[in-house]
Amino acid sequence: MRWPSLWASYPSQQDEANKKLGTNTSQTPGEALDSFLSTSKSASTSPPSRKSADWSSLITTTSSQLFFARENILPTAVLTGTCLALYAFYRSYLRRIPVAGNISPGFFRKRSLVGRVTSVGDGDNFRVFHTPGGRLAGWGWLPWRRVPNEKKELKNKTIHIRLAGVDAPELAHFGRPAQPFSQEALTWLTDYVLNRRIRAYVYKRDQYDRVVATVYIWKGLLRRDVGLQMLRAGLATVYEAKSGAEFGVGLEEKYRKAEWWAKLRKKGMWVVAKKNFESPREYKTRHGSETTVEAAKGK
Incomplete structure (x- = not known):
């Protein structure tokens, strides 16, 4: 199952993610999706398992790694600054004053x-x-x-x-x-x-x-x-x-x-x-x- 590796920043993290989830890297994308859907369906009708806990932990860990990765900090800061600057410009120069x-x-x-x-x-x-x-x-x-x-x-x-x-x-x-x-x-x-x-x-x-x-x-x-x-x-x-x-x-x-x-x-x-x-x-x-x-x- 390859799609969870989208949250990983580096190849080694992708391998670790697949290993934690016990996925077969030789699966085709279609087989991986079918496998994930069947797993999710069974998980929704059964008590929480260790594997679902591992899955939640993996999402939290890899998401934080992605956010704080060096290559992502600058674009995030630029996007946030641009949005704030546009909003300030609108409030100062483009917002209509009614009375x-x-x-x-x-x-x-x-x-x-x-x-x-x-x-x-x-x-x-x-x-x-x-x-x-x-x-x-x-x-x-x-x-x-x-x-x-x-x-x-x-x-x-x-x-x-x-x-x-x-x-x-x-x-x-x-x-x-x-x-x-x-x-x-x-x-x-x-x-x-x-x-x-x-x-x-x-x-x-x-x-x-x-x-x-x-x-x-x-x-x-x-x-x-x-x-x-x-x-x-x-x-x-x-x-x-x-x-x-x-x-x-x-x-x-x-x-x-x-x-x-x-x-x-x-x-x-x-x-x-x-x-x-x-x-x-x-x-x-x-x-x-x-x-x-x-x-x-x-x-």
């Missing part, structure tokens, strides 16, 4: 998100369906890598993004009147980003479960900062807060220059006379609580 709450703290300020904008809620925030890896990972051309179109399919599957460093005029919330140019800001942002692929450099998650981020979009061959373009269009102000204002590295000065440029040319909301102008910050203060207004925008 803001699933972003780990270590992700912020170190990584970016790629996705498609599925809806725009206000002049400075929108929702993104995360598509890790982009087109290289199959998004947009593989059947199982598609962005849903129906609202019910998108429920609890999008990340709420708040543009970092900018503040757009406020829409009407909770019976409060809308600010001038709030609808223009919403229309501009919708036309600019809706159904487009974006990259968001994320900084933190705010108390309304939105991710504060600097967002970029490709327009032709150029990458555009969405917040910066809003400031240049005169449809947002630089975000002013006592604490917690977020800007990307080196972006605050650039944002303030863009706001100054829009004021100088009376772009967008800056066409309003200075004495009649009310910034989004002043609007929130006048209505008593920034928290209430921001909470309405977060919904």
Whole structure:
């Protein structure tokens, strides 16, 4: 019976295995198989014998010898390492993040998100369906890598993004009147980003479960900062807060220059006379609580 010798690493071990099992090495493979099947059948209906004990001992011994054989250690280590590396790569770069709450703290300020904008809620925030890896990972051309179109399919599957460093005029919330140019800001942002692929450099998650981020979009061959373009269009102000204002590295000065440029040319909301102008910050203060207004925008 030759097949047990498959567990042996060397010819001497094969001979020893056949000797322990009392097999006839002159048997043909067919005869060896018939012999083994008849032995197994009789063993299943009779009490355990010394030969079955020898058989179990042989399997344990030869299996351990095979595992720890020098020629097998390196391939096993390489295979295990490769599997672990692929799993780590998937978790870091290809696993989809459904909502803001699933972003780990270590992700912020170190990584970016790629996705498609599925809806725009206000002049400075929108929702993104995360598509890790982009087109290289199959998004947009593989059947199982598609962005849903129906609202019910998108429920609890999008990340709420708040543009970092900018503040757009406020829409009407909770019976409060809308600010001038709030609808223009919403229309501009919708036309600019809706159904487009974006990259968001994320900084933190705010108390309304939105991710504060600097967002970029490709327009032709150029990458555009969405917040910066809003400031240049005169449809947002630089975000002013006592604490917690977020800007990307080196972006605050650039944002303030863009706001100054829009004021100088009376772009967008800056066409309003200075004495009649009310910034989004002043609007929130006048209505008593920034928290209430921001909470309405977060919904």
